[in-house]
Structures are given as C-alpha cells and as structure tokens.
Amino acid sequence: MQTAENRWFETTNYNFAFLDEGSKREIRRKTLKAVAIPGYQVPFASRELPIGRGWGTGGLQLTLSLIGKKDCLKVIDQGNDDSVNAVSIRRLVMETTGVTTTEETGEATLIQTRHRIPEETLREDQILILQVPQPEPLRRVEPSEEVTRRQHAEMDYSAKWLQLYENIVKWGNITIGADYPVMVQQRYLMAPSPIPRWDNPKIHQANYLSLYGAGREKKIYAIPPYTDVVSLHFEDYPFEVESFTGKACRHCGSTHTFLDEITDERTGEKLYQCSDTAYCKKRQKEQRGTEVSHGN
Amino acid sequence: MAKVYGQTFDRVHDTQFIFRKLLDAMASPGKINSIQSSSEKLDFLSNETRMVASFALTLLDGEVSFAIQLPEKMLIQEYVQNNTFSRLSDVHDTDYLFLDGKISDEEVMSFIQQVKKGTLIQPESSTTLFILVEALSNTPSNDQLRLSGPGIKEEIICTVKGISDKWWKEREKANVEYPLGIDIILFTKEGEILALPRTTKIERGE
Incomplete structure (x- = not known):
C-alpha cells in the first residue's frame, strides 16, 4: 500500500519522460514548425497525461518532449517553486526521467x-516553456475557432483593436490585466499566456527561445530569440506595465520586481512581496552576505 | 536497430539530442550545430546516409511522408521506410524532402516550385527541406550569405560550399508570401547542421 511518505513510481514501467516516442516525435515536429512561424498557433494532438487538461499539460508535454539526461529543470507557478502545481509537475518529470531539478x-x-x-x-542556451490556458487572443471577441483561424490568416485583428478602443471609451483606459495581447514580428497577434503586463517587455528581442503549450486547446506556439514582440497600444494610450511606486518587497526590500499584494488577516494591513520567490531568496542571501551564483 | 561496431544509436536519447540541436538551429538561423556524436553511431551506413537516417529517426513516422533525391537514393529510402514506417511520397506532396545541394539549376527550380508551401489557414502544412552541402562555416568569404530575421541578433554571416546560387533565388520566390513558405536545414556529411526557416532573409555578398 502506498502512502504519502513512501510513494514511488516504477520508472521502468514508463518510457523515458513518460510520453511514448511517437507522441514526442509529433510534438517535436510541431515545435520546429512553431519556431519557423513565430506567434502562429500550430495544432497538435495533445496526449493524455496523469494530470488533468488545463493544469499545465501543454507546457508539460513540451518539457517531456524536450528533456534529456543532461538537462536541469526548474518549474514555477506564478513565480513560485513551491506551489502544488509546480511541485506535482516537477515530481512527475523527475520520477519518469531522473533528471536533476533546481530552484536557481x-x-x-x-x-x-x-x-x-x-x-x-x-x-541564450535556456529554454522557457510557458503553460497556456487560452492560446487564442481573439477568443474573447470571436467564439468560433474556424473564424479566428481565418482572421489570423487574413491578419484581420480589427475586433481586438475595437475591444481595446471600447475599453478606453468606457473606462478611460485599456483594462486588460494579465495575458495582454502582443503582435509578433509585425504579423501574428499572440496571447503571451496570463503573465502580468510587467513581463511583456521581457519577451521583445529576448535572447532565449520561448515555447508556449496549450494542452486543453491543443496548440503549440513559439517566440524565437531576437524577435519583435510588441504589446498592442494606441499612440495616445501607450502600453503600461503595473506600477509599484512607493512599495517594496517585505522580505528583500526589492523595488524593481513584480510584487504580490497580500493582506495581514489580523491587522488588515496590505503587504507586498516578490512574486518570483527564487529571485527573492537569492537577494535575501546576498543581503546576509552568503555567496551565491550570479546570473544577470 | 542493428548494431555493428561501437556504440548503439539510442532511439530515445540520441533522437532527443538530435531534436534539441535541430530546435536550437531553427531558433538561431545561421548557427552551426553538430549532431555527429549521435549520427556516427549509425556506422553501418555511409556518412551522407547516416545523416539522413538521423533526421528520419528523429522526426519521421507513419503520420508523415518523405521523398529523397540523393546519390544513394534506393538504399536510404529502404532504410527510412523499414525503420520509421514513414510513407514514401512524390516531391509535390511530401512533408520532408532530402536533397543534394549539387543538383542542376533546372532541378532546383522544379523541386522548389513543386513542394508544399502551406496555406494561409495552415502555413505549417509545408515541406521541410534537408539539403546536403559540402561545407558550412560562419567565416566571411566572397560568396558569403548575410542572414537576418527572427532568431538572429542583427545579422549573421555564413558561407555554404556545394550549393548553387539558384537555391537562394528560388527559395526567395517560394517565401515571398509569408507565412507561406519552406523551411530549410542544410547539412554536411561531417554532421553539421544549419537552419534557414522561412522567416530568414538572405542577402548575397558583402
């Protein structure tokens, strides 16, 4: 009988990285196409996994088809290495591959x-794999997949621009928070997955490859390094990231990172802390004078 | 797979290695990667053939089709069919086409005109071309190519030996209506690869 303490997987019962080789090949073929057509959503078969669709299976399938013995994997959920979803995915990959993992x-x-x-x-040598719940940036303005595919083909994004315009008329500003739409290489409108607007500028001309996987919606898309990724904006209503003016992380004091707002239940006081926990921990260590490896 | 000398080609780990090199090449057009450490394990085949076999074992199966126009055509075809169950098809409707860079200008024109360029609804349903060349380098030369586009920081220079200018002219025509177009992977028998996805702009000379 397996309990939480002695849980194990008979790894020999699984192929390396869980997926069968045929599934990996299909994902690999589609991934190469996705990189060749930046921002275009390539349909793929999306296999069954021991995790429910919509719980990161698109990202997971990309990871499983990419990963090799020499890789070192990091999994984060909303910036956090320790959340349940991140831990489950990391453990599944570890137990079916035996690769090393890290929080650094x-x-x-x-x-x-x-x-x-x-x-x-x-x-440059790192690959970022993003889990995507809704890959279609036009879905909110057009429910039909057949129609949105045609709109992408014709580069007809007027409905999305109208949504932004209506936002401004009604609220005086563009009200899209996370998953703020971007234009890729002046051709494809793309959903960057529900990252905060804060992260959008990082994708533009980034030096690394980003792969996006939507398991439930069965789509793979990609942004190669050094690709133009521009958040939608109007001349008189420029794109803006979230502002944390006057706020700092309660752990590391950071004023240059994306902060989560939490409320102290007893006092009702609003507190702020880094959403990227690994980065926050690293800064705390540095402040305590411990030697840590430096990225950039 | 039959093992004759040395290490056995591992269909799980060697194909993973080759895929990552292909992906890296596709994400950074003009960058030269080597898959020799894996391809040389197929040492019962000739150098050119083992490169085709490496790509085939990594990407092909019964879901996709292929065509080959290379010196040892019959031998490679049989190997790929027997080992991947991929469907042999005509040039005009193949998913993957393996070619020799040294074919005549007429053949270059004919092949590139025939292959699938995708549709506006499905630009991914296009042919990927694997072209055998003599040598690849990033050193400047008189007939160097200057590459730019997604995946390239400003510009990268590469020199390709064993391929005629006709290829670049025909490729440009095939890729004129982006996102339609063809993706090309150049390879040498020594195990080097270099990718030219449809987004890459190629300019001749200095």
Whole structure:
C-alpha cells in the first residue's frame, strides 16, 4: 500500500519522460514548425497525461518532449517553486526521467512556468516553456475557432483593436490585466499566456527561445530569440506595465520586481512581496552576505 | 536497430539530442550545430546516409511522408521506410524532402516550385527541406550569405560550399508570401547542421 511518505513510481514501467516516442516525435515536429512561424498557433494532438487538461499539460508535454539526461529543470507557478502545481509537475518529470531539478534560475536549462517570466535575465542556451490556458487572443471577441483561424490568416485583428478602443471609451483606459495581447514580428497577434503586463517587455528581442503549450486547446506556439514582440497600444494610450511606486518587497526590500499584494488577516494591513520567490531568496542571501551564483 | 561496431544509436536519447540541436538551429538561423556524436553511431551506413537516417529517426513516422533525391537514393529510402514506417511520397506532396545541394539549376527550380508551401489557414502544412552541402562555416568569404530575421541578433554571416546560387533565388520566390513558405536545414556529411526557416532573409555578398 502506498502512502504519502513512501510513494514511488516504477520508472521502468514508463518510457523515458513518460510520453511514448511517437507522441514526442509529433510534438517535436510541431515545435520546429512553431519556431519557423513565430506567434502562429500550430495544432497538435495533445496526449493524455496523469494530470488533468488545463493544469499545465501543454507546457508539460513540451518539457517531456524536450528533456534529456543532461538537462536541469526548474518549474514555477506564478513565480513560485513551491506551489502544488509546480511541485506535482516537477515530481512527475523527475520520477519518469531522473533528471536533476533546481530552484536557481541560472542553473536550469529548461524552465517550465505558469503565469510568470523569471526576474533574472535568462541566457541564450535556456529554454522557457510557458503553460497556456487560452492560446487564442481573439477568443474573447470571436467564439468560433474556424473564424479566428481565418482572421489570423487574413491578419484581420480589427475586433481586438475595437475591444481595446471600447475599453478606453468606457473606462478611460485599456483594462486588460494579465495575458495582454502582443503582435509578433509585425504579423501574428499572440496571447503571451496570463503573465502580468510587467513581463511583456521581457519577451521583445529576448535572447532565449520561448515555447508556449496549450494542452486543453491543443496548440503549440513559439517566440524565437531576437524577435519583435510588441504589446498592442494606441499612440495616445501607450502600453503600461503595473506600477509599484512607493512599495517594496517585505522580505528583500526589492523595488524593481513584480510584487504580490497580500493582506495581514489580523491587522488588515496590505503587504507586498516578490512574486518570483527564487529571485527573492537569492537577494535575501546576498543581503546576509552568503555567496551565491550570479546570473544577470 | 542493428548494431555493428561501437556504440548503439539510442532511439530515445540520441533522437532527443538530435531534436534539441535541430530546435536550437531553427531558433538561431545561421548557427552551426553538430549532431555527429549521435549520427556516427549509425556506422553501418555511409556518412551522407547516416545523416539522413538521423533526421528520419528523429522526426519521421507513419503520420508523415518523405521523398529523397540523393546519390544513394534506393538504399536510404529502404532504410527510412523499414525503420520509421514513414510513407514514401512524390516531391509535390511530401512533408520532408532530402536533397543534394549539387543538383542542376533546372532541378532546383522544379523541386522548389513543386513542394508544399502551406496555406494561409495552415502555413505549417509545408515541406521541410534537408539539403546536403559540402561545407558550412560562419567565416566571411566572397560568396558569403548575410542572414537576418527572427532568431538572429542583427545579422549573421555564413558561407555554404556545394550549393548553387539558384537555391537562394528560388527559395526567395517560394517565401515571398509569408507565412507561406519552406523551411530549410542544410547539412554536411561531417554532421553539421544549419537552419534557414522561412522567416530568414538572405542577402548575397558583402
């Protein structure tokens, strides 16, 4: 009988990295196409996994088809290495591959993430894998997949521009928070996954490859390094990231990172802390004078 | 897979290694990667053939089709069919096409005109070309190529030996209506690869 303490996987019962080779090949073929057409959503078969669809299976399938014995994996969920979703995904990959894992952004070769891009600048040899719940940036303005595919083909994004315009008319500003749409290489409108607007500028001309996987919606798309990724904006209503003016992380004192707002239940006081926990821990260590490896 | 000498080609780990090199090449057009450490394990085949076999074992199976126009055509075709169950098809409707860079200008024109360029609804349903060349380098020369586009920081220079200018002219025509187009992977028999996705702009000379 397996209990929480002695849980194990008979890894020999699984292929390396869980997926069968045929599934990996299909994902690999589609991934190469995705890189060749930046921002375009390539449909793929999306296999069953021991994790429910919509819980990171798109990102996970990319990770499993990419990973090799020499890789070092980092998994984060909203910037956090220790959340349940991140831990489950990391353990599944560990137990079916035996690869090493890390919480240090600089040590990882593959970084699977949900809803954040690490604060530390990544290196050229690192690959960022983003979990995507809704890959279609036009879905809110057009429910039909057939129609949105045609709109992408014709580069007809007027409905999305109208949504932004209506925002301004109604609220005086563009009200999209996370998953703020971007234009890739002046051609494809793309959903950057529900990362905060804070992270959008990081994708523009980034020096690393980003892969996006949507398991439930069965799409893979990619941003190669050094690609133009521009957040939608109007001349008189420029794109703006979240502002944390006058606020600082309660742990490391950072004023240059994306902060989470939490409320102290007893006092009702609003507190702020870094959303990227690994970066925050590293800064705390540095402040205590412990030697840590430096990324950028 | 049959093992004759040395290490055995591992269908799980060697294909993973080759895929990552292909992905890295595709994400950084003009960058030269080597898959020799894996391809040389297929040492019962000739150098050119083992490169084709390496790509085939990594990417092909019964879901996709392939065509080959290379010196040892019959032998490679049989190997790929037997080992991947991929469908042999005609040039005009193949998913993966393996070619020799040294074919005549007429053949270059004919092949590139025939292959699938995708549709506006499905630009990914295009042919990927693997072209055998004599040598790849990033050193400047008189007939160097200057590459720019996504994946390239400003510009990268590369020199390709064993391929005629006709290829670049025909490629440009095939890629004129982005996102339609063809993706090309150049390879040498020594195990080097260099990718030219449809987004890469190629300019001749200095």
